[in-house]
Amino acid sequence: MKEEKLCDAMNLLPEDMIHETEQIRASQKKRRSSWLKWVSAAACLCLVVVGVLHMNPDVSPGTGTDGIMPGGITIGVDDSGDRDEESYKDADTTLDGNDQTEGPYIPWQPTFNTVSDIPSKIETNSYFTQELSEDDISAIEPGKQIGYMVYSGQAGFDGDGNLVDVQLSVTTTLPENTVSVMITPDAAARDYLFDEELIVSVNSNISYTVCQYDRTDGIITLTADAMINGYAFSFILDTTQHNLEQAKIDFSEILECFSYYLDGEPDLTSIVAEKNAN
Amino acid sequence: MQDAQIVELYLQRDESALRETEQKYGPYLTKIAYNILADLEDSKESVNDTYLKAWKSIPPHKPTILSTYLGKITRQVSIDILRKRGSLKRQASQYAVSLDELADCVPTAETPEQNIELQQLAEAIAAYLRTLSPQARCTFVGRYYFIDSIGEIADYYGMSKSKVESMLHRTRKGLKAYLEKEGYSV
Numbered sequence: 474m475k476e477e478k479l480c481d482a483m484n485l486l487p488e489d490m491i492h493e494t495e496q497i498r499a500s501q502k503k504r505r506s507s508w509l510k511w512v513s514a515a516a517c518l519c520l521v522v523v524g525v526l527h528m529n530p531d532v533s534p535g536t537g538t539d540g541i542m543p544g545g546i547t548i549g550v551d552d553s554g555d556r557d558e559e560s561y562k563d564a565d566t567t568l569d570g571n572d573q574t575e576g577p578y579i580p581w582q583p584t585f586n587t588v589s590d591i592p593s594k595i596e597t598n599s600y601f602t603q604e605l606s607e608d609d610i611s612a613i614e615p616g617k618q619i620g621y622m623v624y625s626g627q628a629g630f631d632g633d634g635n636l637v638d639v640q641l642s643v644t645t646t647l648p649e650n651t652v653s654v655m656i657t658p659d660a661a662a663r664d665y666l667f668d669e670e671l672i673v674s675v676n677s678n679i680s681y682t683v684c685q686y687d688r689t690d691g692i693i694t695l696t697a698d699a700m701i702n703g704y705a706f707s708f709i710l711d712t713t714q715h716n717l718e719q720a721k722i723d724f725s726e727i728l729e730c731f732s733y734y735l736d737g738e739p740d741l742t743s744i745v746a747e748k749n750a751n
Numbered sequence: 752m753q754d755a756q757i758v759e760l761y762l763q764r765d766e767s768a769l770r771e772t773e774q775k776y777g778p779y780l781t782k783i784a785y786n787i788l789a790d791l792e793d794s795k796e797s798v799n800d801t802y803l804k805a806w807k808s809i810p811p812h813k814p815t816i817l818s819t820y821l822g823k824i825t826r827q828v829s830i831d832i833l834r835k836r837g838s839l840k841r842q843a844s845q846y847a848v849s850l851d852e853l854a855d856c857v858p859t860a861e862t863p864e865q866n867i868e869l870q871q872l873a874e875a876i877a878a879y880l881r882t883l884s885p886q887a888r889c890t891f892v893g894r895y896y897f898i899d900s901i902g903e904i905a906d907y908y909g910m911s912k913s914k915v916e917s918m919l920h921r922t923r924k925g926l927k928a929y930l931e932k933e934g935y936s937v
Contacts, residue, residue: 478872483896484827485873488819490880494892495818497907498899611924616917677913733917 583674583683599632609744617733621646634746645723652727655707677732695724754817761809780825786898787829797829879929891922
């Protein structure tokens with residue numbers, strides 16, 4: 474189906490549904506208008522006071538003659554209300570479109586710690602895995618996707634069938650590079666733990682410990698660890714010097730995507746063992 | 752002036768209806784047009800067309816929610832302008848010119864079948880949106896009907912942009928699954 478058809482169909486949505494959103498948009502505008510009016514009035518007042526003091530260095534606030542405020546203040550204050558209302562309308566009709574606070578997109582660039590080794594993995598007894606179904610992956614994948622990201626993975630269970638971890642594989646722009654994402658219910662259960670002294674990079678209020686480990690066999694391992702909504706996330710990407718630059722870009726983008734979870738996500742409760750280890 | 756009074760002016764063929772409409776809904780409609788066209792001149796043209804279409808269509812129509820009625824016209828007019836603008840760009844080739852000439856031979860209006868199909872699709876989208884929370888629904892309508900930016904939508908609700916993007920992603924995904932279940936190939 475063409476996107477245009479969906480776009481045209483949106484025009485035929487029931488009026489009550491559109492009106493519902495209209496009201497929310499309008500209420501936000503009223504709040505902003507009122508806020509802008511007061512801030513603008515205060516800013517005008519400050520400017521006028523500063524201007525007057527600048528023009529008449531001898532005049533300090535409160536020294537107007539016979540109770541009459543120094544010239545400019547009255548005009549400034551009276552004007553501010555009307556001008557503000559007007560300028561707000563102008564802003565609405567000139568409409569530069571997007572939120573003023575939105576700047577150009579700047580990709581997040583975490584600081585990579587250089588480490589000499591990666592701690593060995595913690596083994597769990599009676600551990601067994603099963604492939605993740607589409608529904609499982611759907612429950613785990615974050616709320617932001619980039620075209621090149623394709624998911625597959627396994628869930629790991631203990632001997633009693635309790636979920637121990639989830640291991641997702643996420644493809645990157647390079648066919649030979651795949652990011653492995655290990656999700657465990659708590660930090661204590663994660664595969665490995667780095668020293669706490671490493672530099673932490675923060676994005677979307679999530680703290681990531683990001684490391685680069687140059688192995689003797691020429692492989693370079695990028696890792697990142699973070700706690701997201703109560704789950705411990707470990708990201709690992711093995712690459713080569715030749716692909717390192719692109720690998721770091723992809724790795725950072727994938728880390729960023731995994732910061733797009735709503736509260737309570739990912740929901741791993743639906744991932745259950747189909748059989749016990751024994 | 753209340754919407755009902757403005758509509759009454761239209762019904763009485765009183766031209767002050769246009770002035771009252773412009774005064775009350777001019778910025779609102781310009782915003783809808785600009786979100787689609789990103790050009791002030793084209794947006795003004797779209798809004799003026801909206802007034803004309805409203806004048807021609809009320810009566811027989813008697814809109815219950817005037818803002819929504821006008822907004823729908825502006826949105827469709829703006830999309831039409833955008834498509835026309837796209838076809839103008841393509842007019843550099845003789846092929847495109849010949850196609851445009853041939854376009855005179857085919858009816859411009861959509862066929863009744865196409866209209867019914869579009870109406871059914873809209874009903875399916877609406878049915879799905881009604882299953883969502885009001886916040887998720889309004890976020891979707893804000894983005895894909897009003898074409899508001901992610902930042903603006905985040906402002907409506909005082910939530911982060913990443914939460915808006917996440918919510919939209921899930922709604923799109925859910926809608927796709929719903930439409931596929933209803934027999935649409937998405």
